[in-house]
Amino acid sequence: MEDFIIAGSRDIYFSPSVNLNAATGKCSISGESYLEEPYEFYKKISVWFWEYVKAGGKNIVLDLKFNYFNTSSSRALLEMLRVLRDLHHSGTEVTVNWYYPNPDDDEILMEGEDFRDECGLEINMIEYELEESGEK
Template sequence: MENLIIEATKSSPSIRLDAQTRILEIAGESYPENASNFYAPIFAWIDLFLNQSISTPVTVNITLRYFNSSSAKALMDLFDRLEKAHADGTPITVNWRYHEENDSAMECGEEFKEETQYITFNMVGFNDDDC
């Protein structure tokens, strides 16, 4: 399976989905004009990927400085997919990375964490010295 790489734009995050390392990374800002259109090919790749290799752990690193409500819905759709994969036997770890001075990003991560039951959801604060 080929990797999926999408470069960041002013309004959309960078996406790095590596089938070999089993690491999915979403970073930057997410407020595309149509979030469902932006995330549709990403979800298609993830669905195919998760169905091809059950039981091998997957790590998801998310570092979003800002995202709008339609992107939040897309993220919840992602977490629902990850929850299902975990329930089907694929260990999933999400690392929600947020700048320690960005209270909004931290609070959103905590809300997403509360909405998940099965996946391991880590809150990972960082500061400018960690970059």
Template sequence: MNIISLEGKEDTPKVILDKDNGVFEISGRSLPEDAREFYRPIIEWLQQYASNPNPETVFNFKLEYFNTASSKLLLDVLQTLENIPNAKVVWYHLEEDEDMEEAGKEFEDMVNVEFEFRVLAD
């Protein structure tokens, strides 16, 4: 599978989807002008990956901030992970960022994927 590797910008997160090295991560800030268009190739990649996944998939979310439009698309990403056997989400948040921790817990309640919460070092 092709690797998706997008450098983070001021309004878009860094994204790495690399099946061969087992790296699945979205990090930074997510407030793209067109969230649906930004996340479409990510969701399509995951749908393709779901047909032949690694034995274990650990997807890291290291988001500092996301807007409402991104929230819906992040939920779509998480729902796609429901179709991947042995998928797990590691949701990182800054220790003092209770809002981001709570957002992860709300996502956890909405999908059937194992979540682990970790504090992100400053």
């Protein structure tokens, strides 16, 4: 089982950074998600989660830290979270952390709460301070 890494890009479409660690189950997706084919993008991540568990992985910790995602990415993210919910129900320990910026972006927080309600998976809401450089 290999790590799954995608460097984020900001070309015509924006893709988030992805780092899925096969040795530890520690995973992160961050940045902006404005993709031409969001279902294909997030399906690859979902397949990796299934393969990780089939290879003996017992726990997944996923940190999600978006500063923007469009509607089609939102739907694809929800499908990915449902995969994690299914893995959790089949015995895998799954922790999802949703990071949202303080103080000025309630929208990201509300999106995370909506995902939690819609997918049926517990998602930890974690506030973080924006850095002076404007990082989100």
